[in-house]
Amino acid sequence: LCRGGLAERLCRLQNRERSAISFWRHQCISDDKTPSDKSDVLIVKILEIFEECTIQVAICQQLEQSPVALSPEDAVISAEEPILKVLFTRETAAHLKSRPQDVIHIYPPWQKLLLQNADVPVIMNTYFSQKVLLSEHSEAREKTHGLTKMLIKKNIISLAQTFRLDDLDDKLHQEPSDNQVACAPQIHNNSDSKQHPLALSAVNDSLLEMVESQGAVGWREVQVRVVIQRVYCLPAREGCRSHTQGNKPLCATPVTNSDPPNVRLCLLVQDAYGMFSEVQLQFLSSTDDIEQYCGRWEGKSCCLAGMKILQRTTRGRALGLFSLIDSLWPPVVPVKVPGQSQDSEMMSTNLPPPSFCYILTVQSGEIHVEVDEEEQISNLYQPPAVHGLKEILRINGCNERCSFWAQVLYQRLQTKHNVPIDQRDTLLFVTDSTLQNVVHGIPKVVAVSVTASCVLSMEVREALSAGSRLVFFKDALWGNGRIICVERTVLLLQKPLLCWAAAADLSELTGPVRLDELDSTTQANSVCALRGTVVGVNESTAFSWPTCDRCGNGKLELCPQDRELLYCNQCSEVVTTPVLKMQLEVFLSCPSRSQSTVKVKVWHEITLFVLLTMLLFLQTYEVQSVLGKEVGLLNCYVHSVTSHPNCVALEEIVLL
Amino acid sequence: STLPAVAEELLREIRKAFQESSHVPDDLLLGLKFIFGPCAVPALDLVDQRSVTRVRSPSGRTLYQVLGSSGKLYTCYSSCHFCTCPAFGFSVLQKSESLLCKHILAVYLSQAMGACQELSVSEEQLSNILLAEEEDEG
Numbered sequence: 191l192c193r194g195g196l197a198e199r200l201c202r203l204q205n206r207e208r209s210a211i212s213f214w215r216h217q218c219i220s221d222d223k224t225p226s227d228k229s230d231v232l233i234v235k236i237l238e239i240f241e242e243c244t245i246q247v248a249i250c251q252q253l254e255q256s257p258v259a260l261s262p263e264d265a266v267i268s269a270e271e272p273i274l275k276v277l278f279t280r281e282t283a284a285h286l287k288s289r290p291q292d293v294i295h296i297y298p299p300w301q302k303l304l305l306q307n308a309d310v311p312v313i314m315n316t317y318f319s320q321k322v323l324l325s326e327h328s329e330a331r332e333k334t335h336g337l338t339k340m341l342i343k344k345n346i347i348s349l350a351q352t353f354r355l356d357d358l359d360d361k362l363h364q365e366p367s368d369n370q371v372a373c374a375p376q377i378h379n380n381s382d383s384k385q386h387p388l389a390l391s392a393v394n395d396s397l398l399e400m401v402e403s404q405g406a407v408g409w410r411e412v413q414v415r416v417v418i419q420r421v422y423c424l425p426a427r428e429g430c431r432s433h434t435q436g437n438k439p440l441c442a443t444p445v446t447n448s449d450p451p452n453v454r455l456c457l458l459v460q461d462a463y464g465m466f467s468e469v470q471l472q473f474l475s476s477t478d479d480i481e482q483y484c485g486r487w488e489g490k491s492c493c494l495a496g497m498k499i500l501q502r503t504t505r506g507r508a509l510g511l512f513s514l515i516d517s518l519w520p521p522v523v524p525v526k527v528p529g530q531s532q533d534s535e536m537m538s539t540n541l542p543p544p545s546f547c548y549i550l551t552v553q554s555g556e557i558h559v560e561v562d563e564e565e566q567i568s569n570l571y572q573p574p575a576v577h578g579l580k581e582i583l584r585i586n587g588c589n590e591r592c593s594f595w596a597q598v599l600y601q602r603l604q605t606k607h608n609v610p611i612d613q614r615d616t617l618l619f620v621t622d623s624t625l626q627n628v629v630h631g632i633p634k635v636v637a638v639s640v641t642a643s644c645v646l647s648m649e650v651r652e653a654l655s656a657g658s659r660l661v662f663f664k665d666a667l668w669g670n671g672r673i674i675c676v677e678r679t680v681l682l683l684q685k686p687l688l689c690w691a692a693a694a695d696l697s698e699l700t701g702p703v704r705l706d707e708l709d710s711t712t713q714a715n716s717v718c719a720l721r722g723t724v725v726g727v728n729e730s731t732a733f734s735w736p737t738c739d740r741c742g743n744g745k746l747e748l749c750p751q752d753r754e755l756l757y758c759n760q761c762s763e764v765v766t767t768p769v770l771k772m773q774l775e776v777f778l779s780c781p782s783r784s785q786s787t788v789k790v791k792v793w794h795e796i797t798l799f800v801l802l803t804m805l806l807f808l809q810t811y812e813v814q815s816v817l818g819k820e821v822g823l824l825n826c827y828v829h830s831v832t833s834h835p836n837c838v839a840l841e842e843i844v845l846l
Numbered sequence: 847s848t849l850p851a852v853a854e855e856l857l858r859e860i861r862k863a864f865q866e867s868s869h870v871p872d873d874l875l876l877g878l879k880f881i882f883g884p885c886a887v888p889a890l891d892l893v894d895q896r897s898v899t900r901v902r903s904p905s906g907r908t909l910y911q912v913l914g915s916s917g918k919l920y921t922c923y924s925s926c927h928f929c930t931c932p933a934f935g936f937s938v939l940q941k942s943e944s945l946l947c948k949h950i951l952a953v954y955l956s957q958a959m960g961a962c963q964e965l966s967v968s969e970e971q972l973s974n975i976l977l978a979e980e981e982d983e984g
Contacts, residue, residue: 195894197887200875204887207876242849244883244943275848279880301877303859305851312852314880315873345847346942349927353854355861355958402905502970 211317214297215285218320232296232313233322234276236288240343246283248276249310253293276313286321293322393493395462395526401499401548413495416459416467417568418561419518420665421484422678423645424470426452453645455483458514458678459494460570464525466515466544469494470551478647481682484664489571492561497550504546509589510677511547514665517591519543523569574664578624579636588669595662595685596620597699599635599845600717601654602827613642618654619717620661623699634706635717636673638666644675653683657846703845705825708838709782714831717843722778722788724819731775736768744771778821785836790826792842853881853945861958870959878951885948888915892952899963903972910962911975912949920949921975 191198234250241247251271276296278286288294297318302311393413394400400414455471505512520541574593582592600619618638625634640646646654653659662682666675675681706712708720737744738758746765749755756765778788826840856877860870878886892898897913910922912929920931927950928934934947946954956962967975 191887191891192894195891196870196875197891197894199872200879200887200890203872203876204879207879242847243945245849245881247848277848277852277880279883299873301873301880303852303855303877305855308851312848314852314877344942345849347847347850347945349938351847351850352924352926353850353857353954355854355857355954 207317214318230298232274232276232300234274234294234296234313236276236290236292236294237273238290239288240345242345242347244280246278246280246288246342248278248288248294250274250276250294273310274313275310276316278316278319282317282319286319288321295320295322397459397461397465397467397548398463413493414461415491415493416461417491417570418457418487418489419460419466419571420458420514420678421480421487422456422458422665422680423453423480424456424677425643425645426454455480456678457487457492458511458518459492460518460521462526462570464521464541464544466518466547468511468547468549469497470500470549472552478649480645480647480680481649481684484680484682485684486563487561489567489573490561490563490565491568494550495560497552499548500551501549502546503549505544508547510667512544513589513591513667514678515547516543517575517665518572521570522572525570579620579622580624580628580632582668582673583632583636585668590668591665592668592673593662593664593666594622595660596622596636596638597660597703598654599703600827600843601846615642616640617715621699621703626699626701626704633716634704637716638663638673638675640675640681643677644679644681646681650681650683654846659683659846707782708780708788708826708828708840710785712783712828712831712838714828716828717825718828718840719823719825720778720780720782720788720790720821720840721823722780722821724776724816724821725779726777727816728775728777728789732773734770734772736765737771738765739767739769740765742769776816776821783838787835787837788840789837790824790840790842792824849881849945856881857954857958860955864959882946882951883944885944885946885951888948889951889955891915892948893955893959893961896956896961896963898952898956898961899965901965901967901972901975903967903969905969907969907972909972909975910953911965912952914949922950922953924953 191201233253234248235253236248236250238249239246250273252274253271276294278288286292286294296313296316297320299315300313300318301315302313304311393415395415397414397416457469457471458466459469460466503511520543525541576593576595579594579596582594585592598618598620602617602619604614604616616639618640619635620638621635625632625636628634650661653661660683662685663673663675664680664682666673666679705717705719708718712718735744736746736756738746738761740763741758741760743758743760746756746758746768749757749764756768757763758765773791775789775791778790780786780788825843825845827843829839829841831838856874860874860878863870863874875886875890878890882889892912892915895913899911899913900908901911902908908924910924912920912922914920914931920929922929927938927946929947929949931947931949934950937944938947953962
């Protein structure tokens with residue numbers, strides 16, 4: 191204990207008090223005399239007893255004089271006698287064993303405390319208390335009472351009842367209950383929160399102000415008005431958390447068969463001060479709605495309420511989010527500057543791009559986003575700037591968001607086997623008129639990598655597999671000479687209503703699509719066209735097999751009845767005219783890349799080359815017959831390009 | 847209930863007395879002992895050693911951190927009576943034997959006597975303090 195400190199002082203006082211108490215008690219027992227009528231002695235009659243923590247609280251009536259002189263029948267409770275609340279410590283109470291109707295003499299030093307809002311005074315420090323026995327009858331009663339155990343009511347004190355030390359005028363320690371971490375049960379009760387003086391309709395226009403004043407607990411009554419700049423879906427990181435809405439079992443179905451249930455609808459919003467925030471809304475059960483939400487919500491104003499802060503993120507930690515924010519900077523209309531008077535000459539061009547962003551989420555199961563769909567598009571809205579692919583390839587920067595409208599020619603799934611199907615990247619080969627109409631210098635077809643974090647709707651997936659489609663790529667990322675679709679990129683089948691086209695309408699391609707021809711600059715994982723002469727055949731890998739002409743089933747069986755015929759299990763019928771599929775690797779000599787050995791795997795049954803080759807090959811089984819044959823323009827996917835040995839391995843493909 | 851009002855009044859008296867004379871009279875100290883029992887002396891000791899810190903964040907969230915005698919830092923909430931020390935869990939929550947633990951009493955006494963240290967932290971840091979308590983209890 192600190193020397194000279196309060197604790198040391200109390201220790202000394204306490205020791206003194208303790209010895210006084212024991213001395214006094216000892217004296218009372220040994221003397222066994224009724225105490226003299228001192229004026230400082232409090233004489234009380236107990237009416238009611240209860241317990242709080244270890245303190246015994248006795249509601250008593252103060253008696254004018256000792257009732258010893260009176261008979262028990264005369265000691266009637268008089269209405270004028272004042273009521274007191276007398277407190278006893280556990281130890282004193284055990285010593286007294288008091289019961290209602292008992293008379294207690296309380297000797298000094300006792301303390302009287304007057305409470306602020308109560309009429310009844312409280313008596314404390316009642317160590318020197320003694321029960322007074324009235325008469326012999328009482329003695330007998332006392333003995334019998336002593337045998338039966340009396341049950342005393344115990345009040346449990348609520349933890350929510352805190353102490354206010356300051357006066358009403360002194361606001362030093364006053365803290366509004368809303369800002370505190372909720373631990374008192376009343377905060378969860380919605381009806382109680384209406385005590386707050388602010389009405390629900392108070393609408394603010396500053397995200398920062400709302401975040402800083404309301405804290406992480408949430409905004410209960412206030413709304414913020416913002417403009418929705420972008421709508422997109424984000425894959426949920428914690429894929430196993432169940433949500434109130436989705437009852438779908440989280441089983442490992444391949445992505446091609448069903449929508450993943452763990453995709454969140456998100457908004458990138460901007461307030462009147464130019465500040466951005468990403469708002470994560472509910473989980474979507476079907477990603478098909480994303481196109482609808484984009485169309486109905488982007489550019490509109492909305493009011494946010496009942497949000498809570500998930501995270502405050504910075505540029506360095508959320509590159510993807512900030513690349514999107516940068517594409518929307520500077521704002522197209524002047525924004526308000528906090529703290530300054532709002533005049534129309536505010537310059538927004540000098541403002542630096544934001545360095546932090548709050549990520550908000552919905553507080554409870556309900557959504558508190560009110561979008562005024564009927565309203566006009568806000569002036570603050572910046573629709574995606576659409577460029578031709580030619581222009582995009584010429585962008586100098588890195589991590590730039592770009593939007594374009596292109597035709598998808600071919601789709602290829604990444605073949606890494608240790609990665610689950612729904613997390614593999616897809617390569618889309620796309621082109622548009624700006625690339626097709628060029629003679630030299632830039633590729634005719636560009637590869638766009640779609641990562642697993644870019645959420646594709648079922649509609650888009652089906653469209654990509656079905657046929658050549660025009661797809662709108664919104665907010666794809668350009669960097670290091672590649673276009674990639676990542677989080678916050680949205681692929682849409684319909685051109686958005688409002689977008690800024692840098693040039694004329696880019697959607698229509700005139701004439702058939704042409705690929706770049708195979709040459710010395712061809713790289714792996716690209717597509718090209720080639721022509722050449724067959725110089726060799728890889729006999730060891732060549733094989734053919736029949737397929738059902740109705741359903742394409744490649745596992746046909748021999749008919750049990752007639753072993754000359756083929757039977758298809760899926761159709762449950764005999765296959766009379768099977769389609770022969772063949773896989774063959776040929777070596778070509780291509781004048782456009784004469785130094786390399788060109789190895790092409792052909793396995794589609796459609797091209798003329800294959801048909802001819804196959805027929806010849808199967809019938810004659812002689813490699814000689816195919817050697818020297820000219821191969822027309824073949825569309826191929828480049829598997830690999832090696833320099834030692836100088837070899838290009840390709841696979842014939844069919845464009846969508 | 848009676849006891850909380852009594853405790854509050856006692857603490858107010860202490861504050862008033864301290865404001866007027868920078869001194870706490872003996873009878874109020876004994877009153878502390880009467881009401882709070884075995885907590886009183888340890889709580890005063892914590893005040894003597896300036897062990898109580900009020901931690902504030904820009905949004906206005908507040909909590910108190912008390913450096914216990916063992917060197918461990920306990921967190922006390924300001925909106926309700928709660929402390930992360932084991933004695934609180936036992937005496938107050940489980941047994942309802944005490945109104946407070948020595949740390950919470952030390953917080954009030956430090957408030958009354960202006961002995962709180964002040965610390966301003968960011969929102970994140972405050973959240974981390976609260977979350978750290980959660981992990982310990984788990």
